[in-house]
Amino acid sequence: MLAPERRTRTDLTAAAVIAVVVVVAASIAWFTGDARGTTSIPAEEPLPQAEPATSVPTALTELWRAPSAATESARTPFPVVTGSTVVTADGGSVLGRDPRSGEQSWSYTRDLPLCSVVSSWNTAVAVYRDDRGCSQVTELDGPTGERTAQRTSDADDAVRLSSDGTYVTSRGDTRMELWRSDMVRTLEYGRVDAPVNPGSQPRNGCTLLSSASTNSRTAVLEQCPGEAAARLSLLDPAPEDASEPEEYGSTVVPELVPEAEGPTAGRIIAITGSLVALYIPAANGTPDRVGLYDGTAARTSEFILPEDLSPIRDSPNFPATTAGSVFSWFTGTGVQAFDSTGLSPLWTVPGALGGGAVMAGRLLVPVPDAISVVDIATGVSLADIPVDRGGYDGPIQTSVIGDVVVEQRGADVVALG
16 A cells, blocks of 8 residues: 655645746736736627518618717728627727617627727627737627637738628738638738748838738739839739738839829729729829729729719728629719629719618618619619718718618718618
């Protein structure tokens, strides 16, 4: 029979030291980690999936409204909706709301500035700012608000988020990343701090001006040192090594020279698997026009933009949105529709306040004091639904969830039904 193990004074001292180290390590993790300053309150019951509307309403009234900042510090320039939830961003909080009542179902709050929120994969992707920029990323389940994935990485102090349905893009002035649904990075482009492989980026020191993506191509417009005009590049959104971009083609666009007030007003409008539409502003007697570029960034054709759709300098710099079988591009003064395959111009809605969203096979376009019901194939307005916006006449971005129309009016989200 073995004798009972006896603990010496040295053993007890070592055990006490280990316990102290564990407590100190846990305290450091708490005070420096994401858990500190984070409050997550999931939904008691998941919000149900919204049923698609079968028809367009003949009348709309305000159901509810909530603050959702559309500023540089916390941007939700488009109403954020998942399959079941309207998501608003206020201060450091991301809130999931019932589409018809506006009642808060879940919340996620951090003691960090909120950079932006975007919806993708039936989730809300929220990005917060720390000392590495807009680097703290959390993915929240739409129906419940539960955290599904997180990541951190270097980022600029302000970023614009967008989703193409396969990837979420986070683009700042000097750096861009693409993430897949598990928040794994598939592409790192632009500024790289302490790169593992120096020289892996095709260019250095460029300012990123605009971008758009599909599941097979990413387009970026940038102004690079030593180049007289902006450059358009076509990239693989998921190269073999995320830190080594693979280009399909790149070209300097001579018309896109910097302006006295800052960078060129040129911007990427839309991208398909093999074509890119690029806005080229008027200059030296030439009118506003749209250039089409192939998968190697070579220009194939162009067309003149109607005068009543000429973008204004402070118009939103957003790519076109998919609207059924077309792309709908809000220029700041109206809507230009493009064929979703060949990017040829189809029809226009002068005077529109935003690009609109699809409900029951129709495009609902915000116009002064109403929503215009537009036939997607022809651009013909079939009806106007009166909307009382209380004197607000600024840009309006629109989303649809079920039979509810959601408008982003400045820093407010307004639900109509």
